[in-house]
Amino acid sequence: MLHYLKFTTFPFIAFAVLHTMFQGGAWMYSGIVALVLVVALGDLILPEDRTEPRFHQEWFLNLMLWLTLPILVWLTLLFSWGVAPTDVFGLDGFMKEWFGYDRLALQAETTPFQWFIGAVAGAFLYGAGGTNVGHELTHRTYSPRDMILGRWMLAFTGDASFAIEHVYGHHKNLGTPHDPATAQRGDNVYTFVFRSWLGGYASAWKLEKQRLAKFGQSVWNPVHSRMMRGNLMTLSIALSVYVIGGGWALALFWVMSAGGKTLLEIVNYMEHYGIVRRPEDKVEPRHSWNTNASVSTALLYALTRHSHHHAEADQEYWNLRCYRHAPMLPTGYLGTILLALVPPLYKRVMTPLLNHWDEHFATPAEKKLAIEASVKSGMKGLKSAQLGHVTQAHTNNAVSA
Incomplete structure (x- = not known):
């Protein structure tokens, strides 16, 4: 039972963060503080998760993934409604009369900076939930349902193109100069984020254009083009946010969207940093940095077992093995992200690990x-x-x- 319950970590944290946001004011700080304390410190304190149980209730494990989309919708609507200057569709009157919840009073007590910090916590949920789960589902090319759900999750970070570039580009080119998502030795995370962001989008556009050219179809036609449909999906979300909450809500949405996308690129930076591979060689577990940190593994649905993911990309998250002898990150994902934000410190930590990779892998x-x-x-x-x-x-x- 515990092996199932650990994968409720993201929904549990997401609902806790959403609840604190309902309180407004200084409560807006609690989300990001709790995330850092629970995830980063939890990875340091708790023993590694090297368990590889056999799961039989796959419906439950899939349900945890499918819950992500309504969580993202709820988070986005909450922010849009929370900053709306007027009563939205009579909702304020209904909430005050039936539940005693005065949203406009709480809004007056919440500063723009507090809303911004809340949006940063929302960006974490967009990235750790939407992008991560979208990544899992868009690998399931055998399931149109899961691929559609995954693309909608990715649309919240303006990144439905990720379903193209990651699956058909990154998994083929990782560890080579042809992969924009592979960080080279000495790369600075801040410049890498923009290079990978733009390079990944350009690569997805090129891949989709080549695919459609075989059928004589245009990449600009949303009927056929996954790129254009993805762009329109993001635009539809942004338009809905503006209709509900106005310009301030739209600005906060873009903070969450860009923040979630940035989180993805920092994770890309970590996952293959400095590892090299010949384009003609098979991708193997040694070409990815791995970690079995407990909280990261549970929160991110075993994305941390990245070595196995790249060895067998079609494996569902509950089937990924710990690969304890693969190249290992210095700590869990959030802890490594914090390290990466300080480039001199990150290089100092990763230098001996790269030396070990060169010698042993x-x-x-x-x-x-x-x-x-x-x-x-x-x-x-x-x-x-x-x-x-x-x-x-x-x-x-x-x-x-």
Whole structure:
């Protein structure tokens, strides 16, 4: 039973955050504080989750995923209604009369900055819930229902294109220079986010254009184009937010949307940072950073078991194995995200891990790629970079002789 209950972590946290947002005022800070304390500290304190039970009630595990869409809708409507300048469809009068809830009074007690902090917590739910679950469901190419649900979840972060680029681009190109979602050694997370964001969208557009060209169809036609339908899905959500809450609600929606997308790109940054692979070689578990941190594994529906995910992309989250001998992140996902936001600290932590990867995981061909990547990065402490400089010096001496 506990193995099932752990996957209620996201719905439980989401409903708790939504409840605090109903209180307004200083309660808006509680969401982000609780997320950091519960997730980051929980990963540090609790033992790793290396369990691999057999699940039989798959309907329950799927239900946890499907609940994400109504949670995202509720969160978006709550923010839109919460900042609306007037009574929305008579809802304020109804809530005050029947439940004693004076939304306009609470709104007056909530500062713009408090709303912004609440939107940051909402961005976490957009990313950890919408993007993560959308990622899981859009891999299920055998289920039109799940793919549609997944694309709607991704639409909240303006990223329905992710269902194209991630499935048909990233999984093919990870660890190579052709993949915008693979961070190179020495990359700064802040520049990487924008490069991956734009590169991933451009790649998805190119892939969809190539697909439709085979049928003589235009990528601009939403009847056929998944790209255009995805853009219209996001636009429809934004328009609904504006109708309900006006310009301030729309601004907060874009904070949550852009924040959730940024969270995804930071996770992309972590998951393959500095790992190299030849394009012609098979993707293997060693080409992804893994973690079995307990809270991250439960909250993110085992996305943390990323090594197995890339080895068998069509596996449902409850079937992913812990791969305890795969390359490991220094801590859970949120803790590593916080590290990544401080680039000098992140590089210091990851340097010995990259040295270990080069020595214990890289093939002879990948060792050569690692040397080139390390020299190019300019990072201090990488043994492969030192080896590259020594090799270059010997070559130069031989040429001179």
